[in-house]
Amino acid sequence: MLNYFSSDFKLGILGGGQLGKMMLYETRKFDIQTNVLDPNAEAPCRIACNYFEQGDLMDYETVLNFGRKADVVTFEIEGVNVEALRKLEEEGIKTYPSAATLEKIQNKGIQKKFYLKNKISTAAFQLYKNKEELLKDIEQGKRKFPFVWKSTTGGYDGKGVAVIKSENDLNTIPDAECIAEEMIPFKNELAVIVARNPSGEVKTYPVVEMEFHPVANQVEYVICPARIDPEVAEKARKTAEKVSEAFKHVGLLAVEMFQTRDDEILVNEVAPRPHNSGHYSIEASYTNQFEQHIRAILDLPLGNTDSKVGGIMVNLVGDENHTGEVVYKNIEKIMQMDGVTPHIYGKKITRPFRKMGHVTIVNEQISEARKIAEEVKNSIKVIAKK
Amino acid sequence: MLNYFSSDFKLGILGGGQLGKMMLYETRKFDIQTNVLDPNAEAPCRIACNYFEQGDLMDYETVLNFGRKADVVTFEIEGVNVEALRKLEEEGIKTYPSAATLEKIQNKGIQKKFYLKNKISTAAFQLYKNKEELLKDIEQGKRKFPFVWKSTTGGYDGKGVAVIKSENDLNTIPDAECIAEEMIPFKNELAVIVARNPSGEVKTYPVVEMEFHPVANQVEYVICPARIDPEVAEKARKTAEKVSEAFKHVGLLAVEMFQTRDDEILVNEVAPRPHNSGHYSIEASYTNQFEQHIRAILDLPLGNTDSKVGGIMVNLVGDENHTGEVVYKNIEKIMQMDGVTPHIYGKKITRPFRKMGHVTIVNEQISEARKIAEEVKNSIKVIAKK
Numbered sequence: 121m122l123n124y125f126s127s128d129f130k131l132g133i134l135g136g137g138q139l140g141k142m143m144l145y146e147t148r149k150f151d152i153q154t155n156v157l158d159p160n161a162e163a164p165c166r167i168a169c170n171y172f173e174q175g176d177l178m179d180y181e182t183v184l185n186f187g188r189k190a191d192v193v194t195f196e197i198e199g200v201n202v203e204a205l206r207k208l209e210e211e212g213i214k215t216y217p218s219a220a221t222l223e224k225i226q227n228k229g230i231q232k233k234f235y236l237k238n239k240i241s242t243a244a245f246q247l248y249k250n251k252e253e254l255l256k257d258i259e260q261g262k263r264k265f266p267f268v269w270k271s272t273t274g275g276y277d278g279k280g281v282a283v284i285k286s287e288n289d290l291n292t293i294p295d296a297e298c299i300a301e302e303m304i305p306f307k308n309e310l311a312v313i314v315a316r317n318p319s320g321e322v323k324t325y326p327v328v329e330m331e332f333h334p335v336a337n338q339v340e341y342v343i344c345p346a347r348i349d350p351e352v353a354e355k356a357r358k359t360a361e362k363v364s365e366a367f368k369h370v371g372l373l374a375v376e377m378f379q380t381r382d383d384e385i386l387v388n389e390v391a392p393r394p395h396n397s398g399h400y401s402i403e404a405s406y407t408n409q410f411e412q413h414i415r416a417i418l419d420l421p422l423g424n425t426d427s428k429v430g431g432i433m434v435n436l437v438g439d440e441n442h443t444g445e446v447v448y449k450n451i452e453k454i455m456q457m458d459g460v461t462p463h464i465y466g467k468k469i470t471r472p473f474r475k476m477g478h479v480t481i482v483n484e485q486i487s488e489a490r491k492i493a494e495e496v497k498n499s500i501k502v503i504a505k506k
Numbered sequence: 507m508l509n510y511f512s513s514d515f516k517l518g519i520l521g522g523g524q525l526g527k528m529m530l531y532e533t534r535k536f537d538i539q540t541n542v543l544d545p546n547a548e549a550p551c552r553i554a555c556n557y558f559e560q561g562d563l564m565d566y567e568t569v570l571n572f573g574r575k576a577d578v579v580t581f582e583i584e585g586v587n588v589e590a591l592r593k594l595e596e597e598g599i600k601t602y603p604s605a606a607t608l609e610k611i612q613n614k615g616i617q618k619k620f621y622l623k624n625k626i627s628t629a630a631f632q633l634y635k636n637k638e639e640l641l642k643d644i645e646q647g648k649r650k651f652p653f654v655w656k657s658t659t660g661g662y663d664g665k666g667v668a669v670i671k672s673e674n675d676l677n678t679i680p681d682a683e684c685i686a687e688e689m690i691p692f693k694n695e696l697a698v699i700v701a702r703n704p705s706g707e708v709k710t711y712p713v714v715e716m717e718f719h720p721v722a723n724q725v726e727y728v729i730c731p732a733r734i735d736p737e738v739a740e741k742a743r744k745t746a747e748k749v750s751e752a753f754k755h756v757g758l759l760a761v762e763m764f765q766t767r768d769d770e771i772l773v774n775e776v777a778p779r780p781h782n783s784g785h786y787s788i789e790a791s792y793t794n795q796f797e798q799h800i801r802a803i804l805d806l807p808l809g810n811t812d813s814k815v816g817g818i819m820v821n822l823v824g825d826e827n828h829t830g831e832v833v834y835k836n837i838e839k840i841m842q843m844d845g846v847t848p849h850i851y852g853k854k855i856t857r858p859f860r861k862m863g864h865v866t867i868v869n870e871q872i873s874e875a876r877k878i879a880e881e882v883k884n885s886i887k888v889i890a891k892k
Contacts, residue, residue: 123833123834125832125834125837125848125850126832126834126850126852126853126854127833141534144554145531145534145535148527148531148553148554148852149531149847149848149849149850150848150850151850151851151852167534167553167554167555167556168530168534168553168554169553170553406844406845406868407847411847415841420838420841421838421841421842423841423847424844424845428814428815428868429814446511446512447509447513448509448511448512451511452806452807455801455806455807455809456807458792458810459792459810461535461793461797461809462511462535462536463535464511464512464535464536464537465537466512466534466537467512468512482792482814484814505509
């Protein structure tokens with residue numbers, strides 16, 4: 121085995137945002153040297169890595185040259201140059217997750233076809249080369265409202281996805297390769313994080329549940345464990361493992377799924393990295409997702425994915441009416457509540473709905489955590505300094 | 507309240523060792539800006555702080571100028587210039603713990619007298635201005651073997667302390683101001699960490715127990731909760747709170763105590779900072795000691811000090827036969843064990859008994875954690891590269 125700890129070994133991380141920042145807590149804990157590449161000179165990862173480079177993650181030469189300085193390369197964001205990853209692999213630099221996996225995931229059309237080929241249940245869909253083709257199908261009555269429109273590339277945090285209920289909604293979507301997907305009237309949106317190392321060891325985290333705001337239809341709480349039937353949970357875990365196995369994935373794979381009204385599990389989409397739905401693990405799990413990712417990509421033994429206590433995560437997003445230098449109003453109030461930990465990502469400027477941090481609430485009783493989570497949600501405001 | 511999060515507020519930390527490094531995980535989590543001063547350019551804190559300065563912690567001008575760049579000053583090591591702290595306080599810069607507290611703690615003679623004055627039980631002692639005075643008392647039969655010799659200043663990690671059993675042992679001690687202390691035939695060595703903020707809010711962590719190697723008489727395991735009678739635990743917690751109250755301490759105060767054969771609690775010594783006996787809290791507690799220290803010195807609400815699970819800490823010290831570039835032999839073996847987390851401090855060179863890191867073992871059952879801790883201890887070796 122390679123000697124990673126307090127050695128000359130270097131891990132290259134593409135992307136220097138909050139996911140990278142939380143990964144760096146773990147590389148620091150293990151004293152593993154890191155290089156980070158990010159386009160933003162003020163990226164959250166700028167400090168706490170051993171070497172920071174400012175550069176374009178989609179630029180072939182930049183990624184290649186950055187990668188060559190490392191022994192193993194990983195990423196914390198999907199938008200990186202895959203060709204450069206492939207070249208690095210050819211040169212013998214391990215890149216985990218692999219270029220082949222990332223390529224499939226970057227394009228939602230390819231991703232969906234991959235599920236079909238591997239007999240992984242997913243919502244029915246049709247691929248369209250451009251907007252015109254989609255409109256033709258609608259005109260000819262082959263595609264009925266409502267449906268879910270997804271751009272095959274570039275989607276992130278709800279961008280590139282739209283529910284199309286009428287002709288009017290069609291005006292809002294750009295001309296791009298896309299898929300039209302059947303609307304799933306789901307009971308629950310679930311997620312499972314699977315960890316897999318190059319030796320093939322696999323561990324899955326418990327199933328988490330996304331609880332939606334009843335009116336705004338936005339995810340309000342990520343709840344672990346999901347308050348669902350154990351058999352459904354088992355089915356979701358097995359499905360997630362099947363997806364990881366199909367990709368021969370190395371690292372973390374966050375698998376988002378729908379629990380249909382008939383308790384079927386349909387895979388929605390995946391992220392090949394630590395994921396928002398796993399943030400609760402920092403406080404609640406025996407091994408948090410960031411440590412697990414490091415263990416996985418370095419072919420170390422995977423850690424225990426069980427929870428010590430119930431965990432709920434609330435995203436801290438910028439108030440819709442505020443833009444400017446950020447202030448976390450009432451943060452001292454939520455810090456008084458039992459088992460509450462705020463995570464502040466370090467972005468100086470708040471904008472409407474910008475992800476500025478998250479708050480974890482842990483408690484032996486998930487019902488108690490849920491109550492406190494609501495108090496947190498009702499107390500803290502991410503606003504601009506006056 | 508001051509706005510600490512993603513703001514221009516700056517926390518100055520004197521000392522950049524492993525305690526500071528673990529504190530920085532928390533300042534990063536809250537996005538609180540930090541300045542760190544340490545004599546070693548390669549200090550573990552060098553990265554992950556916002557500004558690092560190399561300099562002598564005992565030098566008045568260095569500490570004063572460093573402190574002036576911060577809004578609040580704290581320390582992670584007792585060996586800092588107290589006069590500079592006092593001057594900073596005069597200039598309106600908050601220093602927590604205070605200069606007055608640190609001054610009392612830096613000198614074991616003053617510390618012991620402070621306990622007497624405040625009616626805090628402690629082992630009987632005698633203060634000697636120098637070695638000659640001590641020898642005179644022995645000659646005249648006023649001081650009998652065995653006793654514990656402690657230098658009043660400069661002791662750390664077992665240095666400056668010796669058990670004197672015979673005339674021969676006297677040769678090993680230097681000429682310095684010292685105390686001679688009654689040997690306490692104790693059942694257990696216990697510790698309690700007390701957190702107190704400037705508003706006077708106080709929270710204590712559960713009592714931990716130091717388990718000694720039956721032959722080598724060295725602390726092998728720090729165990730939380732201590733496997734002692736609840737009434738004794740309650741007494742220890744109350745005693746620790748009394749000490750914190752007497753000091754009007756702000757920040758963390760680690761209180762080390764003896765449980766005598768008669769179940770009396772005697773205070774041994776204190777450390778005004780995060781402490782080795784609280785490392786288990788990173789994995790086991792709702793609020794770890796480093797986050798708690800930050801909360802306390804910034805007058806934020808204190809977090810829950812309860813444990814989620816049982817925790818045991820094993821120090822990782824350099825093998826006695828090895829000096830050179832460090833290798834953590836069998837680290838992958840201990841990472842396979844349930845609930846095991848290694849913390850590597852980042853020192854490149856190992857030396858006999860040098861503190862290189864620690865390992866935490868958590869488990870719902872403390873007896874199970876204790877078994878795994880022994881496997882950890884028997885597996886991992888801190889050796890030099892061949």
